[in-house]
Amino acid sequence: MQNFRFMSPTDFIFGKDTELQVGTEIQKYGKKVLFHYGGGHIKKNGLYDRIITSMDDSGIEYIELGGVKANPDVGLVREGIEICREEQVDFILAAGGGSVIDSAKAIAMGVSYERDVWDFFEGEAEIPEALPVGVILTIPATGSEASNTTVVTNSAEGHLKRAVSSDLLKPVFSIMNPELTYSLPAYQTAAGGVDIMSHVLERYFTLEPDCGFTDRLCEATLRTVIQCLPNVLKNPNDYAARAELMWTGTIAHNGILGVGRIEDWGSHMLGHEISALYDLTHGATLSIIIPQWMEYVYQTDLTRFVKYAVNVWQVEEDFYHPERTALEGMKRTKEYFRSVGMPVSLSEAGIGAEGIEEMAEKCTKYGAVGGFMKLEKEDCMTIYKNAR
Structure with a gap:
């Protein structure tokens, strides 16, 4: 096990009607808020009105910035930064899923920075400080309500999708009401369920020995998602299953499952390039890439893939032919993704082969990706081709 430091400063406020507390929570950190959200969903389900009422009752002044789309773009981030500067905003409230939260985090880190916020995503600057961000989560998926990471797309400058991580970006509070996900x-x-699973898998597949405790945490998280996701698809108003799914999304990406381990993240890097070029939902890129990544790298540590098959998918272990066990676990992963309605090939997502070299080139722009197996450009091209 590697040495590690783990910090989780976010205050998680979980349960029914918890969004009604948002005004009181904001009072602890600021007085003038940028209220950041996506499209009309929070207005249709009444969440918008409840947030406004709570802020009004608490005497919070706010400026609104909606319009966040899936795969949030740096253009809107820049607009938000300018608003915060001009209006002297001291707090950002993100109401939505990962795209809204990531956009809010990017705005938060750019307000005090004199140059362009994209510098952080290109690795040309360190984050000096960030405005506090609070979250009302509406989509369990990215784990951004608990993570130290923001992922943003730059569609105007080459369809680039990049991530930045800093503990300064962890939200100060996250309000999580499973009922907000019913609709x-x-x-x-x-797609959110696949994203949650992917965050666990990126940590589970490690070459670091002696991580038995976090292995078991990973396996339990994966099995919970595998059980609960079909339940909520059949019965969207199943509070118990929605609650389990929402909390696994947080645990999957707040860092606790990765302590002491060398994480991978190769699948995410490959998936980001699909999203950047084709604007495909993040979870869909992962349902396509993960099975192909597994098939490409499993011989790096066959024993770990056997463990995955047995402990996560309950595959009966073939002690004489361990490869058969590993392959069955990979097969069940792919079948599961398909069973919940997600694409498992580029063609199923309506994507051809013409962008493969460009994606592989961008994926490895700063060098090989992945911690479990280092993937060079040619490796990435092979995985993309196998995913057709």
Whole structure:
């Protein structure tokens, strides 16, 4: 096990009607808020009105900035930064899923920076400080309500999708009411479930020995998602299953599952390039890439893939032919993704082969990716080709 430091400063406020507390929570950190959200969903389900009422009752002054789309773009981030500067905003409230939260984090870190915020995503600057960010989560998926990371797309300068991580970006509070997810479309729910699983898998597949405790935490988280996701797709108003799914999303990406381990993140890097070029939902890129990544790298540590098959998918272990066990676990992963309505190939997502070299080139722009197996450009191209 590697040495590690783990910090989780976010105050998680979980349960029914917890969004009604948002005004009181904001009072602890600021007085003038940038209220950041996406499209009309929070207005249709009444969340917007409840937030406004709570802020008004608490005497919070606010400026609104909506319009966040899936795969949030740096253009809107820059607009938000300018608003915060001009209006002297001291707090940002993100109401939505990962895209809204990531956009809010990017705005927060750019307000005090004199140059362009994209510098952080290109690795040309360190984050000096960030405005505090609070969250009302509406989509369990990215774990951004608990993570130290923001992922943003630069569509105007080459369809680039990049991530920045800093503990300064962890939200100060995250309000999580599972009832707010009842009205999510099935596809968005499923994509979120795949995203949650991917965050666990990026940590589970490690070459670091002696991580038995976090292995078991990872396996329990994966099995919970595997059980609960079909339940909420069948019964969207199943509070118990929605609650389990929402909390696993947080645990999957607040860092606790990765302590002491060398994480991978190769699948995410490959998936980001698909999203950047084709604007495909993040979870869909992962349902396509993860099975192909597994098939490409499993011989790096066959024993770990056997463990995954047995402990996560309950595959009966073939002690004489361990490879058969590993392959069955990979097969069940792919079948599961398909069973919840997610694509498992580029063609199923309506994507051809013409962008493969460009994606591989961008994926490895700063060098090989992945901690479990280092993937060079040619490796990435092979995985993309196998995913057709």
